[in-house]
Amino acid sequence: MQEKRPLLCDCGVMSGDIVDEVRAQMPPGGDFHQLSSLYKMFSDPTRLQILWALNCHELCVCDLTTLLGMTKSAISHQLKGLRLANLVKYEKRGKSVCYSLADSHVKDIFEKGFEHIHE
């Protein structure tokens, strides 16, 4: 059976007041959902490589396939996700589509991540 939780835990470590205080500081649930969708874009090595490359220079899909050694399809699918997350923007140029980063937050998030793993 599903365990039933009491209104407040009685483990004695934290008072109920502290739990209430933390609860009061919690952003609305929608924020966490939005945030998790954002970080999900950073949670795959392929997408990270794409973002890193675009942070160096704007590139077309074909360049990215060459750079990462993957198919156009795979790259294009990932770019679609990045587009929907507003992390990259694109511009048609003749036959090609040129992608670049949508804003500077990507770079900031990258930096914080590297700080954490290089310690």
Place this chain on the structure above:
Amino acid sequence: MQEKRPLLCDCGVMSGDIVDEVRAQMPPGGDFHQLSSLYKMFSDPTRLQILWALNCHELCVCDLTTLLGMTKSAISHQLKGLRLANLVKYEKRGKSVCYSLADSHVKDIFEKGFEHIHE
């Protein structure tokens, strides 16, 4: 059949030199793998709520179940992942286990994320 890629794309947008230049700036593949593992911890609403709560105050598992309205098992499973990613640390206190953030990078990464979604 699987498409075969040329050594350099001939789409004409970027010169091969630029692709080479970007390639030279790419960190080793292992870095992307490590980074993606880190961001994966931020890619789930439940884990984000746990991290946010611990950023407010150290809490035991039981407090977290009360706060998030989830089972001990679900919380404990997620905490295990966060532990393995070195994002949280814990301390036994009698019957309870008290969790807290392992370092300040979590807060930084949170802030950058919020900056992006609140624009």
Place this chain on the structure above:
DNA sequence: ATGTTGGTTGATCAATTGCTCAACTGTTCT
């Protein structure tokens, strides 16, 4: 000793993810 509470763990299962394949659109070149 027995029961209760706080927490962990492994198995299971549905849902999601990421790549491949094949088919397609659109642009350029001959």
Place this chain on the structure above:
DNA sequence: AGAACAGTTGAGCAATTGATCAACCAACAT
């Protein structure tokens, strides 16, 4: 018009994920 190239898309499938359930361990109270 037809071929070649740049890119997108949807279906399919193996791999991963996240919650549940049940069993378990450890600390404490009676």
